[in-house]
Amino acid sequence: MEQKEGQLLDVGLELLAAGQDLARKLEVDVCGVLLGDGVERLTSQVFEAGADKVYLIDDPVLKNYRTETYMKAVGDLVRKYKPEIFLYGATSNGKDLASAVATDVLCGLTADTTLMDVDIDKRLFEASRPAFGGNIMATILCKKHRPQMATVRPKVIRRLLAEPGRTGEVIEEKVSMREEDLKTKVIEIVKNTKKAVNLEEAEIIVAAGKGIKDAKGFAMAAELAEAMNATLGASRDVVEAGLCGHERQVGQTGATVTPKVYVAIGISGAIQHLVGMQNAELIVAINSDKDAPIFQAAHYGICADAFTVVPMLTKAFREA
Amino acid sequence: MHILVCIKQVPDTKIIKVNPKTNTLDRSSAPAILNPYDAHAVEEAVRLREVHGGKVTVLSMGPPQARKAIRKCVEIGADEGILISDRRFAGADTLATSYALYKAVEKIQKTDGVDLILCGKHAIDGDTGQTGPGVARRLGIPPLTCVIQVDQVDVENRTVRVHRKVEEGYEVISSTLPSLLTVEKEINHVSWAPLPNMLRAARYEPSVWTVDDLEDVDIKQLGLKGSPTIVGKMWPPEKSKGAQMIEGDAETQVTEVLKIFMKERDLFKSAGQKQN
Ligand SMILES: Cc1cc2nc3c(=O)[nH]c(=O)nc-3n(C[C@H](O)[C@H](O)[C@H](O)COP(=O)(O)OP(=O)(O)OC[C@H]3O[C@@H](n4cnc5c(N)ncnc54)[C@H](O)[C@@H]3O)c2cc1C
Ligand SMILES: Cc1cc2nc3c(=O)[nH]c(=O)nc-3n(C[C@H](O)[C@H](O)[C@H](O)COP(=O)(O)OP(=O)(O)OC[C@H]3O[C@@H](n4cnc5c(N)ncnc54)[C@H](O)[C@@H]3O)c2cc1C
CATH class of the missing domain: 3.40.50.1220 (TPP-binding domain)
Incomplete structure (x- = not known):
């Protein structure tokens, strides 16, 4: 559930919709993974958008996205809880994180998925994606390794209508990283000065x-x-x-x-x-x-x- | 400063055709080129070398023909090129690709310490953008992806500061050296190759290494065998069926289209109403 400055991005909510569909077919839970600093209050929104469980890591060291810290935190979660399928938003940070985690836990990763299904008998995740500059669609399978990971393009799945009051189990985890030991620092985030006309965000x-x-x-x-x-x-x-x-x-x-x-x-x-x-x-x-x-x-x-x-x-x- | 640039030879996806019978790509329909993002990475490395001195080496994994892409990099200004080429690398997904490149980087590092590694943002064929961060993870160094500007390299204090493009603008990030950067096209313009570079490139022969030239390689992690993902079926993306035409006189057309808007009302409902 990617968040920026304490605001959930839409893509995470879309992933929950996709996750519900897959989880229903496989008869398992859909879980949201929420990392950041002071993000505990977002858990209710994650439940309302369709999660059964939320894995929460709330720590100042996770305030801004950094591959170094997020990879460690997410990699540890994957090793501990062993999900069958793990989805990330195909945003700048989501792709960065997913690539690092997949290498860390040595599993396959399908990039920029736009279509998802699952072979229920084999419990095989079928993630399809455009490649070769959009000239072809390919279904990527990952038969032997778990979790089966994929990044999913924003705006290809319609999110579910929020169910007010829906809740679930929060599983809180800790990280033990100290700022002074880290190699990367986010010095500043410069936002594009609001353009007079913002077509990119227009609905x-x-x-x-x-x-x-x-x-x-x-x-x-x-x-x-x-x-x-x-x-x-x-x-x-x-x-x-x-x-x-x-x-x-x-x-x-x-x-x-x-x-x-x-x-x-x-x-x-x-x-x-x-x-x-x-x-x-x-x-x-x-x-x-x-x-x-x-x-x-x-x-x-x-x-x-x-x-x-x-x-x-x-x-x-x-x-x- | 020693800068290593990972480059890939790719088919030009602007011209490539899909074989309608087999639903696979007809690679012979498109010329093999240097991945455009990698040209920007090489250019950036050459510019950094002009400021800080040192050497630019390019590294590629691919078939023997990929030497041509390496020569192109020499034209842009790279000093040396290494091609790792072996049947046992074939069929690699990004996990296996990052392993092979990592083993080659390790070998290069032994003789010539590496300060900075540059990659393209993604390769226009496989189009995953996963290889760069994968190599960084294997080397245990931080990846800085989506870089649009290298702000400062401090070779003495071993730090680098870059601008990283994100959806809402850009981040200024600093990191310790060695670091691995993946670059966006905005980072620079690839300049015309000066004549001496072109002459040198035409004659240049890159070093070619096979698996046996690398050290401590776990063969099981290479190529098809080392790849958890496999490409299942492929098909050309659906061509749009074309619009459903709304017939009738103007009044009927307007009424009908309003009905469609009403039916798709939820498209409007969550709309943020950002009017301008
Ligand atoms: C249709 C299709 C779909 C695919 N989908 C997936 C998928 O979802 N997941 C997956 O893991 N693999 C996938 N692959 C395999 C993937 O294309 C290869 O692993 C490829 O070797 C590297 O990935 P890429 O082309 O996406 O490069 P990217 O990761 O996009 O390349 C980024 C940068 O890494 C460097 N780089 C990449 N390859 C090399 C190289 N050979 N030598 C030197 N530097 C290099 C370059 O700097 C390049 O700019 C797919 C392949 C096909 C044909
Ligand atoms: C390198 C390059 C980059 C370009 N980039 C862009 C770009 O970013 N964006 C872009 O838009 N274009 C771009 N173009 C231009 C593009 O090729 C077209 O020329 C342009 O989009 C045409 O604009 P148009 O559809 O408004 O005009 P026209 O092509 O002139 O079309 C006008 C249409 O209006 C219809 N029409 C006429 N009268 C009426 C009427 N009374 N009621 C209803 N319909 C009517 C006509 O049937 C016609 O279909 C680019 C071109 C190049 C070469």
Whole structure:
């Protein structure tokens, strides 16, 4: 359960959802592993998100992530409690930690898993992942070694709805590391100064393409974004036409976004645009050309004149 | 200062094709190149050598053809290259790869102490990013992953300070030498090779070691035998079926799409409502 500054990351909650599915098939418990300084209060949230047990190590030496300390703490847990399957979020720190722990306990590790299943009879974890730059999917198996470990990409699993009041057993462990014996020090954490537009974190995006033509059309898209409580994005051609700043550009040379909802208005769907948004959960495209490539990437398509349907949608959302 | 860079030869995944019959990759469809991240690692090592003096050695595990990738590193400015190549290394997953590289690093360390080891963030074929931290663990030194800047190397006091990219920005981390860094592309621009480097590279022959050249090797930890993971089935990722088109006049279309939004309401519900 990766946390930063006492806040659980979403990916841990997603892992619990995946873990519940696997654990139900194998008839075992799902356990959360929570490390940090002053993180005990997060246990209730871990239970509510689906854990049956929580392994907790609360120690000042674990305040910020360091491979050195976290590897030791997690490696010791693995040796002591011998889980069958161990999942980590495929974040910068999660991948770093998992690689170090797998080498420490000498077991296999599947990277960047996006699909998971289990062979119940053999109790074999089947973790599938993209490789070769996304050209192929491969199922990785680990027949002899335990635990079977994997890092799992954020945002590929939908987390469970929190069950308020759900609780379980907390198993507390200690570490015996002293700051002065450690080789690595975190000197400072520098956060990106909040950008005026944060497309990467937006959960709903309405994006305007060249099909909106001019400033008036752009304003029309902006109104829909406002009505939907969405962040406004754009294709490169719209940025180049001077209708908005580059900070709104989605695509290869702009932002890579993974919102829950992406509404593309008058965007043709060039590959350089698609690579920036194709992982959105729900893509709706509005385009007057029924053969526009954006319809290949979208889940739902509306072949229509944007200038007719967009104002109608805006009105409907305002009234909703 | 002696800097060691681990490099891998990879097929160019931008061009590689999947054989539709066997669902495997047609490696002959793509040229073998130096892993792009490793080019940045070599460049960084060369820049550090320019400031601190010393030597840059590259190390690769792979088939005999991987000598070509090592020559590419010499072009960028590496001084020496070592290829460990042996049938017994073949089929290695990241655990077995890190073991083989570790054994080679141990041997290099004996004659030429190593101060810093650089790796790429990941190799574009296997794409795991696990090898670097694995080698560091085996050597018992700290890995610093996702490095975007080497801030300072203090050879005398044996410390290094780097910027490490994380989701919310970057961390400034210091560590003792020797350390192992894995680098991101942002760390530098790989400059054009000067002519003398190109001439030297063209003629360069890296040292080639087999398993027998390494010491105290546990053969069971190498190659396929030493790999806990195996690649089961492979298949090309699903091509999108294309959008479900919402037909009818504008009014019907708007009503229908609203229904879809209503059905997927939970997508909206947890939305953080960050409006801007
Ligand atoms: C190296 C490189 C990097 C690039 N990076 C990016 C990037 O990061 N992001 C990006 O977006 N692009 C990028 N591009 C550009 C990309 O190739 C396309 O040119 C661009 O995305 C097209 O923008 P568009 O879809 O808005 O415009 P167009 O391709 O002009 O499409 C306009 C669409 O609007 C539709 N339309 C017209 N009128 C209406 C109407 N009344 N109602 C509804 N629909 C209508 C048309 O049918 C058409 O499909 C890059 C290109 C290169 C070469
Ligand atoms: C489809 C497919 C899926 C795979 N999935 C997994 C998996 O999930 N888990 C797993 O353990 N293995 C997996 N493997 C095996 C893995 O690709 C090999 O172990 C490979 O030797 C190293 O891993 P990598 O390519 O991911 O390199 P990475 O770990 O991504 O490489 C990072 C850095 O390590 C250094 N490095 C890597 N390899 C070498 C080398 N041979 N010589 C010198 N330096 C090197 C380079 O500096 C490189 O930039 C998979 C292989 C295939 C074909």
